[in-house]
Amino acid sequence: MxxxxxxxxxxxxxxxxxxxxxxxxxxxxxxxxxxxxxxxxxxxxxxxxxxxxxxxxxxxxGIRPEKPASGKIMLRIRPEVHAAATLAAQTAGKSLNQWAEEAFERAAQA
Structure with missing residues (x-):
């Protein structure tokens, strides 16, 4: 792009x-x-x-301009995907948030 x-x-x-x-x-x-x-x-x-x-x-x-991203994201995913991601994060010694941020970053740069 x-x-x-x-x-x-x-x-x-x-x-x-x-x-x-x-x-x-x-x-x-x-x-x-x-x-x-x-x-x-x-x-x-x-x-x-x-x-x-x-x-x-x-x-x-007198209004606040919209920002492209707030840094907060809410996802709805299947419970089995949530469980697998949680397990992957724990295996990597990271919080789910840290693990997900890295996964998002890799995907966005691909």
């Missing part, structure tokens, strides 16, 4: 061959934050501008 990161937010970048422009959209938030430009340099400026505008709008409205 082609992406850009700014202030902890990541945007997915796509080249629109039909319109001959780059388009971007910030990932991990419910609000739609999108931007476009003709060149990579303009795209980076459009991304930072769109995100700065979003943060300024939130501040002006």
């Amino acid at each position: 082609n992406s850009m990161t700014y202030k902890g937010y990541t945007a997915r970048i796509v080249f629109d061959e039909r319109d001959d422009i780059f388009t971007g959209r910030v990932l991990g938030v419910r609000d739609i934050i999108s931007f476009h430009a003709d060149s990579v340099a303009e795209l980076r400026a459009a991304f930072t501008g769109a995100l700065d505008d979003y943060l300024a709008d939130c501040a002006e409205q």
Whole structure:
């Protein structure tokens, strides 16, 4: 995936061959934050501008801007998977949280 990161937010970048422009959209938030430009340099400026505008709008409205991730996750998995993961964590000498974080990190980097 082609992406850009700014202030902890990541945007997915796509080249629109039909319109001959780059388009971007910030990932991990419910609000739609999108931007476009003709060149990579303009795209980076459009991304930072769109995100700065979003943060300024939130501040002006007195609302907390949504973050891409809080660091908390709740999963519903089959009990046998939960038991197997717990056993794997204990075998590795780790908490289930530590073990799961490492598993998520490996999977995300694959």
